[in-house]
Amino acid sequence: MTDDDLAPFLADGWRAEGGALARDYRFADFAAAFGFMAEVALKAEAMNHHPDWSNIWNQVSVRLTTHDSGGLTELDLRLARAMDAAAAQRAG
Numbered sequence: 849m850t851d852d853d854l855a856p857f858l859a860d861g862w863r864a865e866g867g868a869l870a871r872d873y874r875f876a877d878f879a880a881a882f883g884f885m886a887e888v889a890l891k892a893e894a895m896n897h898h899p900d901w902s903n904i905w906n907q908v909s910v911r912l913t914t915h916d917s918g919g920l921t922e923l924d925l926r927l928a929r930a931m932d933a934a935a936a937q938r939a940g
Contacts, residue, residue, distance in 0.1 A: 849920040857928055868900075868913035869920060869928055873935050875906045880938050884908060887934045888927075897923040899931075 854864060863870045875881040881903055892898045900911040910931060912924040 849925075853925065854920070857925070860932065862928060865911065867919040868911050869924055870909070870911045871928075871931070873908045873910070873931075875908070875935075875938055878905050881906050881908050884931075884934050884938055888931050891930045891934075892927060895923060895927060895930075897927055899927060 854862075854869070857869060858864060861871055873881070873884065875884060885901070885903060885908060888899070897914070900913070902909050912927055913919060914921040914923055
């Protein structure tokens with residue numbers, strides 16, 4: 849991954865953290881956060897690429913990396929885009 853590949857993500861709320869992309873999403877409530885996770889889980893399973901994530905009430909913290917390659921790959925960027933789209937559907 850190049851800096852140019854990551855720039856749009858970093859400008860849109862993602863952070864670069866030691867070979868990974870990280871982001872915190874906040875939702876109106878637990879149900880919205882869990883709905884987001886359920887939707888993304890199905891997409892991640894279809895991609896066979898799974899996030900490292902956690903949920904506390906209305907917040908979902910995400911870290912994306914491709915463990916097999918030891919860093920970021922196109923799979924991470926595709927999953928990040930899918931997560932952003934799912935989160936946007938739940939925003940206000």
